[in-house]
Amino acid sequence: MLVGKQSWIFQQHPVIAATGVSGGPFEANGHLAEDFDILHDDLWMGQDSYEKAQRVLIEEAIQTVMQKGNIQKEDVQFLIAGDLINQITPTSFAARTAQIPYFGLFGACSTSMEGLALASFMVNYKGAKNVLTGASSHNAATEKQFRYPTEYGGQKPPTAQWTATGAGVALVTDKKNGENLPYTTSATIGKVIDMGLTDPFNMGGAMAPAAADTITAHLKDLQLEPSHYDLIVTGDLARVGRETVLDLLETNGLKMDPNRFLDCGLMLYKEDQPVQAGGSGAGCSAIVLYGHLLNQMKKGIYKRILLVATGALLSPLSFQQGESIPCIAHAVSIEI
Amino acid sequence: MGNKKQKKTPEQQQYEQLQQKHETKRPIFKNCLKAFFVGGFICTIGQAISYFYIYFFNFTEQTAGNPTVATMIFLAMLMTGFGFYDRIGQFAGAGSAVPITGFGNAVISAAIEHRTEGFVLGVGGNMFKLAGSVILFGVFAAFVVALIKTLLIMWGVI
Amino acid sequence: MLPMFFWAFVVGGLICVVGQLLFDVAKLTPGHTLSLLVVIGAILDGLGLYEPLVDFAGAGATVPILSFGNSLVHGALQEAEQHGLVGVLTGMFEVTSAGISAAIVFGFLGALMFKPKG
Numbered sequence: 001m002l003v004g005k006q007s008w009i010f011q012q013h014p015v016i017a018a019t020g021v022s023g024g025p026f027e028a029n030g031h032l033a034e035d036f037d038i039l040h041d042d043l044w045m046g047q048d049s050y051e052k053a054q055r056v057l058i059e060e061a062i063q064t065v066m067q068k069g070n071i072q073k074e075d076v077q078f079l080i081a082g083d084l085i086n087q088i089t090p091t092s093f094a095a096r097t098a099q100i101p102y103f104g105l106f107g108a109c110s111t112s113m114e115g116l117a118l119a120s121f122m123v124n125y126k127g128a129k130n131v132l133t134g135a136s137s138h139n140a141a142t143e144k145q146f147r148y149p150t151e152y153g154g155q156k157p158p159t160a161q162w163t164a165t166g167a168g169v170a171l172v173t174d175k176k177n178g179e180n181l182p183y184t185t186s187a188t189i190g191k192v193i194d195m196g197l198t199d200p201f202n203m204g205g206a207m208a209p210a211a212a213d214t215i216t217a218h219l220k221d222l223q224l225e226p227s228h229y230d231l232i233v234t235g236d237l238a239r240v241g242r243e244t245v246l247d248l249l250e251t252n253g254l255k256m257d258p259n260r261f262l263d264c265g266l267m268l269y270k271e272d273q274p275v276q277a278g279g280s281g282a283g284c285s286a287i288v289l290y291g292h293l294l295n296q297m298k299k300g301i302y303k304r305i306l307l308v309a310t311g312a313l314l315s316p317l318s319f320q321q322g323e324s325i326p327c328i329a330h331a332v333s334i335e336i
Numbered sequence: 337m338g339n340k341k342q343k344k345t346p347e348q349q350q351y352e353q354l355q356q357k358h359e360t361k362r363p364i365f366k367n368c369l370k371a372f373f374v375g376g377f378i379c380t381i382g383q384a385i386s387y388f389y390i391y392f393f394n395f396t397e398q399t400a401g402n403p404t405v406a407t408m409i410f411l412a413m414l415m416t417g418f419g420f421y422d423r424i425g426q427f428a429g430a431g432s433a434v435p436i437t438g439f440g441n442a443v444i445s446a447a448i449e450h451r452t453e454g455f456v457l458g459v460g461g462n463m464f465k466l467a468g469s470v471i472l473f474g475v476f477a478a479f480v481v482a483l484i485k486t487l488l489i490m491w492g493v494i
Numbered sequence: 495m496l497p498m499f500f501w502a503f504v505v506g507g508l509i510c511v512v513g514q515l516l517f518d519v520a521k522l523t524p525g526h527t528l529s530l531l532v533v534i535g536a537i538l539d540g541l542g543l544y545e546p547l548v549d550f551a552g553a554g555a556t557v558p559i560l561s562f563g564n565s566l567v568h569g570a571l572q573e574a575e576q577h578g579l580v581g582v583l584t585g586m587f588e589v590t591s592a593g594i595s596a597a598i599v600f601g602f603l604g605a606l607m608f609k610p611k612g
Contacts, residue, residue, distance in 0.1 A: 050452070149610070151422050151610050152422060152446070152466065153422050153424055153432045153445075158363075195347075240359055274426070277360065364515075367514050368514045379505070383552050385553075404557075405593045413601070418608075429513075430517055433524050435506070436593060440597050442524075447601035447605040448609070459605045469529045470529055473529040474529075474536065478563060478566030478570055479586070482571050487579075
């Protein structure tokens, strides 16, 4: 059902029946290593290019989620997913392996929630019984495409972020929730927000306004207070973006409890890992939500969370052409 | 960078101010110190290599520059290939980018990275991704400077 | 010999500090910074100021990328002395071929021998 200006309520409570989460070496040494299904100790995953390695991460996540969800690919109606690489080839090639009817998505680092919102909508309105949705990223493939060759001795400023290597895929289903599984309850689709920032090494600062806009829209559309949620988590604002969005929301009259306002990019890595401001990437929010956060919910630590994935919609070319960085954020609420 | 200063709306300007409060400031002084020491160190190694060529290989102070540069780029290849030039770069910034080893690293890292696209289109097509602008502007600037100076000499001005 | 090492260290270090300031204060990309430095090197040699620096600081002046601009101008001027204006074009790479050839040859060798480590 449409509520307010840009939000949906999922009255049928589509269930997130299972998830598959794969990660790379940095994630294996990170804070949330226990919540991964598959971890690799190098960036190649046995392949001869980074882009192929990213495809393998997605394929593994898809296989895992189908195993855990006890479902065959014939029973899955749609796969809706994306990544950061040109023409989202890793995801499309993984979809070729999966042989499931496929929607390719591009929302930069907001892809995970864009997918979850759409998957929930499809299942809620009986457009599908089972939908796989997810997002992925690969540090080296992303650096190669967006920034510099990985062995280049360029110096990253402290506002830079570390693209996560990993894939997170979830199975959204219409089955009756007999086993106390998390389910989605609502989603808010964001608008593109551009505050004129141009520094591609400060994504957090560029994306914060989009996060603030979507969070404000969500609370307004659903007529909720922030305290309704046990936790509000942004996708990859990291340290700079998180402080900025808290400040921005407070300036506009919405004071958040900083202890109940976290960020996936800050949760993923340990203090001693050289990730500057924190993690980022399309896979970041997917691997933290579909691994750690849902596990926490199943343990009873959180009952209601709002995940706001944030994306920066630039390309290497747009930056060279002097364009600023337009951003977007999509929010999905999950309860258990 | 090439950004034409697009006019910012008042809302954007307000946000820019708010955002700058939270933007982690670059540790400029520390960075300059690190750049100084690493850059100086690399140049000292270059000096040692120059003397090596002068004393053992009959080069003179004027001509030792060439083999020195070639040797330093060879060393940059090893450091890039073995995966630690990028760490030095993160630490030293301009200290490793400004010496000629930085130029070598730019070419070599691009070549290594794009091997996955094949040697012709990948390595050949992308090798000068980062260093190309240095070559372009170096050559063009030299052309203009030498042209002007030669003309001035020819016309007896200098 | 020893004073040369000291000055190589100091002058080389200081040139790198200029580069670092261009990175951190002027917020230029490495590509922009190095291109600017190479142009400065060319201009300084045109003004006759770079060679004295090389005599004074040795590798502290020949190792930073500015010397690339300096060598290009040198080569061009040397040829122009002998062959007139056309020497400006033909002479440029005479002196600097070492740097570019080395970068190309070792770049290709590197691509043959190494895989990126990420």
